Amino acid sequence: MADTVLFEFLHTEMVAELWAADLHPGPGGQKTSLSVLEGIGFRVGQALGERLPRETLAFKEELDVLKFLCKDLWVAVFQKQMDGLRTNHQGTYILQDNNFPLLVPMASGLQYLEEAPKFLAFTCGLLCGTLRTLGVQSLVTASVTTLPACRFQVVILKS
Amino acid sequence: MSRRTPRRPEYRKINKDLFVLTYGALVAQLCKDYEKDEDVNAYLDKMGYGIGTRLVEDFLARSCVRRCHSYSEIADIIAQVAFKMYLGITPSVTCHNSSRNEFSLILDKNPLAEFVEELPAGRSSLCYCSLLCGVIRGALEMVNLAADVTFLQDRLKGDSVTEIGITFLKKLDEKKYRRKK
Numbered sequence: 001m002a003d004t005v006l007f008e009f010l011h012t013e014m015v016a017e018l019w020a021a022d023l024h025p026g027p028g029g030q031k032t033s034l035s036v037l038e039g040i041g042f043r044v045g046q047a048l049g050e051r052l053p054r055e056t057l058a059f060k061e062e063l064d065v066l067k068f069l070c071k072d073l074w075v076a077v078f079q080k081q082m083d084g085l086r087t088n089h090q091g092t093y094i095l096q097d098n099n100f101p102l103l104v105p106m107a108s109g110l111q112y113l114e115e116a117p118k119f120l121a122f123t124c125g126l127l128c129g130t131l132r133t134l135g136v137q138s139l140v141t142a143s144v145t146t147l148p149a150c151r152f153q154v155v156i157l158k159s
Numbered sequence: 160m161s162r163r164t165p166r167r168p169e170y171r172k173i174n175k176d177l178f179v180l181t182y183g184a185l186v187a188q189l190c191k192d193y194e195k196d197e198d199v200n201a202y203l204d205k206m207g208y209g210i211g212t213r214l215v216e217d218f219l220a221r222s223c224v225r226r227c228h229s230y231s232e233i234a235d236i237i238a239q240v241a242f243k244m245y246l247g248i249t250p251s252v253t254c255h256n257s258s259r260n261e262f263s264l265i266l267d268k269n270p271l272a273e274f275v276e277e278l279p280a281g282r283s284s285l286c287y288c289s290l291l292c293g294v295i296r297g298a299l300e301m302v303n304l305a306a307d308v309t310f311l312q313d314r315l316k317g318d319s320v321t322e323i324g325i326t327f328l329k330k331l332d333e334k335k336y337r338r339k340k
Contacts, residue, residue: 006214007177007178010178010182010206012213013210014206017206040184040185044177044180051172079174122181
């Protein structure tokens with residue numbers, strides 16, 4: 001079944017429509033559109049988190065959770081593993097993807113750099129939502145230096 | 160971690176769920192943004208149209224269908240090839256009229272609504288799967304066929320099946336596609 005295609009098209013359409021809806025933003029500004037997409041991603045991430053195979057829910061430590069995101073979640077959602085994971089061992093993790101599937105169809109290099117964040121908002125929410133279901137509160141942001149490579153920064157929030 | 164390379168059945172299910180869950184979250188968001196059901200339906204239809212115009216190329220690339228010679232062939236291809244390829248179901252096709260341009264696709268299972276138990280309160284005219292109508296309409300338009308696509312019956316509204324009606328209108332003027340943009 002060509003599900004990935006359906007999801008990619010839906011994602012593109014969502015970015016186009018939900019972004020355009022905020023052309024005259026209020027005091028929230030750009031943030032508002034991004035947060036709508038992040039919110040949708042968060043809900044999906046939570047639901048996906050509940051569907052993941054049972055044995056994965058018994059993590060011994062934080063790093064295992066992040067490794068799980070990089071391997072299992074990424075493979076399930078994007079059919080590839082994350083290319084790199086770094087941490088400062090103090091609650092901040094950088095997840096590096098050199099060939100992010102949602103950016104691949106856009107461009108290669110520096111073209112469309114300003115547009116790229118819109119395409120990462122949903123995925124940031126997705127990561128945040130999945131982490132929440134796994135019992136971890138976090139703040140996820142993304143940055144792009146050269147398409148289609150991007151990095152997600154996950155900061156674990158201590159409650 | 161000593162896990163073997165995952166291509167496990169659970170992951171395929173997650174992959175399939177991703178689209179359905181995202182769609183559900185999208186509909187929920189639109190219900191928050193728009194009060195009227197008609198507005199949500201129209202918005203979903205419009206998004207579906209955008210997806211359909213691109214999906215048709217993907218479909219043609221994957222499926223190698225040959226040129227169709229009748230509307231009923233097209234309806235059959237939509238049901239038996241396209242729906243199967245993208246949603247894993249094969250709706251049955253019925254034809255309504257003797258001029259053979261009105262068809263129905265009957266779905267007894269609707270994958271998009273897999274996680275939906277019932278429509279939210281106060282949203283009884285919400286066509287949850289309006290996106291599908293837009294997709295079919297957009298895809299057909301890209302191959303030069305104008306059609307009206309609507310939901311005739313919806314399981315979520317209490318009907319026994321979900322039925323999508325496709326009415327082929329006259330062919331779009333070919334000149335439109337030679338016009339330089």
